[in-house]
Amino acid sequence: MSNLIKGKHHDWETVIGLEIHAQVKSNSKLFSSSSTTFGSNPNSQVSLVDAAMPGMLPVINKYCIEQAVKTGVGLNAKINKYSIFDRKNYFYADLPQGYQISQYKYPIIGEGKVTIDFKDGSSKEIRIVRLHLEQDAGKSLHDQNPTKTYVDLNRSGVALMEIVSEPDLRNADEAGLYISKIRSILMYLDTCDGNMQEGSLRADVNISVRKPGDEYGTRCEIKNLNSIKFIKQAINYEVKRQIEVLEDGGSIEQNTLLFNTSTGKTKPMRSKEEAHDYRYFPDPDLLPLEIDQEEIDNIKKLIPELPDERKKRYVDEYNLSNYDASVLTSDKAISDYFDSVIKSDFSLKASSKIVVNWITSELFSILNENNLEIINSPIKPKDLGKLVKLINEDIISGKIAKEVLIEMFNTTSDPQIIIDKKGLKQVTNTDEIEAFVDEVIEENKKMVEQYLSGKDKLLGFFVGQSMKKSKGKANPQILNEIIKKKLSKKN
Amino acid sequence: MKLNTNTINKIAKLARIRLSEKEADEFLKDINSILDWVEQLNEVNTDNVEPLTNISSSALTKRRDENQDINSSDEILQNSPDKLEGYFAVPKVVE
Known part of the structure; x- marks a missing residue:
């Protein structure tokens, strides 16, 4: 697939980098003991530290450090044994401190990489610049009242991992695949719940266009996108906009943009003279964060089988195609279900592709109709395995099997029992x-x-x-x- | 290093402090003399010296991941001049 966009005079190439904000899965906040539970009553999970009362001191959550290191290992990244917390200064109503505690020059995690897989079986490596720990801000509601903004500080101080990519992405689909991949790695690692709807995972997208081979163009940053669909829409709109501006003889102004999900358009967030000047400096309330090799080694022992390893296992042992295997492993719950089917009867290894098809077509459609997630499937993996075996052994046809599956869904019975009871056994005589x-x-x-x-x-x-x-x-x-x-x- | 009035006004704006012209002039003088004084440090050769972030030699204190919600929203909101149903109410910050 060509990444170039045809222009009036020459082709254009899109250059995209992502900053992903992932909330750390933890019980309490990064620097206070308030709960991180989503959806509680407003301002019910706010300590004096989170409210920035004078004299309050931050104390770091050990578990959040471990989660960040775990994520670093999962992203094949360098773990920095020495890192520093800085203050990033800006004024906003949902930031009572007047600064965000973040990491600037010395982040906890350095360069890493992840692989994205395409439909045609090819793949591409995307480089990660860094991952750092920082505090989330509170939440502002702007649309409830014409003259007021309402502020809830429950989210204020929750630990975030900001994962910054190199500008290695070349189109909206690649950006979509990249964030899906990061999301799936985080969910395998159990370091972020990956819930984009609740804002546990969101992204800022940096976009520029250039004539192939030229230097990078001036970029614009689209802030705070919380769905893969919106990320792709925003990129496609913004790329078109930038090319139009340039082809009309204009130039791109470096700007922070917001994406309006109802109009599908981007618009500048703040004017240039208010451009941010964060005046980072080391937070005097916090000492440098030091991690020793033993801690890193102990965390490495906690790393489960990750999507890429699992994908390799599916390709090598189960003969699945690279793409099928990457689709299957992208969602841990689906992949776990598949594993349980195979584990229930290893002879099914030879029919892996058939098992995948039964999961992704028939099982999914019946679960979707009933608004169920695979984790709550009434059809247990071992029973789906039995069903596939019954098809393989010509006891029932694929068509009858679909009927049996519905009955399995309704009664949670063993397929053999349903076949016997209903006399569905295939006639081969x-x-x-x-x-x-x-x-x-x-x-x-x-x-x-x-x-x-x-x-x-x-x-x-x-x-x-x-x-x-x-x-x-x-x-x-x-x-x-x-x-x-x-x-x-x-x- | 010398600052000019524009820089002083920019710093004031970033800190959300309004300065009169007279105050800006005074701060310009004060801050420039502080910078001059600090610049004496340039006389020291710091090649191959790692920057020091904190003068304390102790290690960062860490806590366990346990949550305790000790404040009710009423307590958190008690200093707020304006509130609604558990929210802080502030002047609208976007158009």
Whole structure:
């Protein structure tokens, strides 16, 4: 796929970098003991530290440090044994301190990399510049009152990991794949809940365009996007806008933009003279953060199998394609379900692709209809495994299996029991099938003549009628063969 | 290093402090003399010296990840001049 966009005079290349803000999964905040629970009553989880009362001192949460290191390991990144907390100064109503405690020159995590996978089986490495720890701000509600903003400080002080990528992304799809990949790694590591709707994971997107081979163009930053769909929409809009400005002879102003999700357009957030000047300096309330090798080694022991390793296992051991394996592993819950199916009966390894198809098509559609997540599926992995085995062994056809699956969903029974009870076992006995076919031929003599005179298409009619007589239980291959044989004999 | 009035006004603006012209002139003089004084440090050769972030030699104190919500929203909001249903109410900060 070409990444270039055709312009009036020459092609354009898009350059994108992402800053992902991921809330650390922890019980309490980064520098205070207030709860991090989402959706509580406003200002009910605010300590005197979070409210920035005079004289309050921050004390760091050990677990948040471990979570950041764990994430660093998961992102194949350098763990910095020495890092510093700085004050990033700006005024805003939901930042009572007047500064955010963040990390600037010396972040806890340095360079890393992640791989994104494309549909055509290829993949690309995206470099990560750094990950640093910082405080989240409170939440402002602007649209409730024409003259007031309402402020809730519950989120104020929750630990965030800011993950900054190099400008290695070249289009909206790559940006989408990249944030999905980061999200899935964080969820495997259990360092962030990945809930974009609740804002646990959100991104700022830096975008510029250039003539291929030129220096980077002037970039604009779109702030605070909280869905992959919006990220892609915002990028596509902004790229078009920048190219239009440049082709009309204008120039891009470096600006911070907001994306309006209802109009699908970006607009400048603040004017240039108010451009931020954060005046970072080391927070005198906090000593440097030092981590020793033993701590890092202990954290490394906690790293579970990550999406890439799992993907490799699926490709190597289960013969899945690189893309199928990456789709399957992108969501830990789905991938765990798949693993449990295979683990319930290792002979299913050979039919991995069929298992994947049953999960992603039939199981998903029935779960979606009922608004259920896979983790709450009434159909247990071992039972889905049994169903696939019953298909493999020709006990039931794929079509009957779909019926059985619905029954499994409703009753949570073992598929074998459903088949026995409902008499759904596939008919493979040729005598029985021949009897069905004979009946159909007897009842449709005219059609037989037409078929014999060259209307080949009627074959489907005979198959359908005979299948109906068997109540869908005839083995389709055997049925087909018998019909062909019988009709050709008539010739 | 010498600051000019523009820089003083910019710093004041960033700190949300309004200065009269006279005050700006005074601060310009004061801050420039402080900078002059600090600049004496340039006489010391600091090649190969790591920057010092904190003069304390003790290690960063860490706490366990346990939460305790000790304040009710009423307590947190008690100094707020304007509030509504548990929220701080402030002048609108976006257009």
